[in-house]
Amino acid sequence: MESNYVVVVNGKPEGPYDFEQLKHMTIVAGTFVRKPGMDDYKEAHEFPELRALFGFSYEQTAPQYFASFDQRLLAAVIDYFILFLVYIVLLLCCFVFVKGQGERISFALLLLPLIPVFKFIYGVFAEASEKQGTIGKRLLSIKVTDMGGARVSIGLSFLRNLGKVLSVAPFFFGYLYSFLNKKQQCFHDVAAGTLVIKDRLI
Template sequence: MKYTVVINGKPEGPYEFEELKALAIKPETFIRKPGMDDYKEAHEFEELRELFGFRYQQTAPQYFASFDQRLLASVVDYFFITLAYVIFMLLIFIVVEHKTQRILVGVTLLPLIPIVKFVYSSFAEASAKQATIGKRLLDIKVTDMQGSRIELGVSLGRNLAKVLSVLPLFFGYLYSFLNKKQQCWHDIIANTLVVKQRLI
């Protein structure tokens, strides 16, 4: 494994792991390994913490997911949930033969879509991935104000508070345009952020 190190504002290297010992690397020194999209600070690498005796420093997120990214992630989630609902209804229609009964069952079970979305989002965003499928595809995730994973109770409260962001006229979502951290009302209520890894 070779490392590129930012020294005096310029990337230098690559250096072998053993060569790093001779460099004046500090916890905040920016370093990148092959396969990484962007640089990270030295204290974020486990092997460098062991080599230099650094401690991991929890830092607040710097980049926040935009409204369009969050909207697209939600659309993707609803697409997969609706697809699962359609497949489920097709299986139901095999059992229910009468047309009127099929329509009644389809309409009756339609509220399952937002309920499933609520339950799925709550558990997915409190998981180790901190994101639903849609958010993972957009490379964004839900965190607390320090960038750490949120607890299930917080996630449930956050997703429940989305009702307040929807009413009236989705203003709670549009409020993200007026907030430096691009938080919607439900984010502010739950003290959460939706973050991305890079500015671009």
């Protein structure tokens, strides 16, 4: 039988082993395993054949997989940067029809508050989509889930993004709350019952 599985034992990769050899090894749900073609290790419970062999249940989240505050902040900065670029392009297009300098300044200031509005709308639909995150989150390999690690609904995503208004005031305490939470949830995550998780690396 082909040897497909490299197993991390006491912090060191061992193998490769074939499926029959694995039957005689001590494999737990959290044991890191890798097969040919995989870029990174996965936990044993993520392999259907190992779940069937050892009787594991599939766990979609684990404490070490939660996205940190700096990852989430960087994702938000990327999203706002992209939206600001879109705003600039739209503004330049509108300036074709608005000629006076004073009118252009007034028009630019009038459209500026629309950026957080579009961010809210985009966030609601992006986080409830199949990708489970905005462009910024996807670039950092983090995504929004419910407490079980599953994709959120539009309604839950709306509640989460609406809760960000309360997370901002006062003094961004709702965001800083993530440092006091074991699952690194901000206030709006706690209110909506959501998590932000990341791809794991060994």
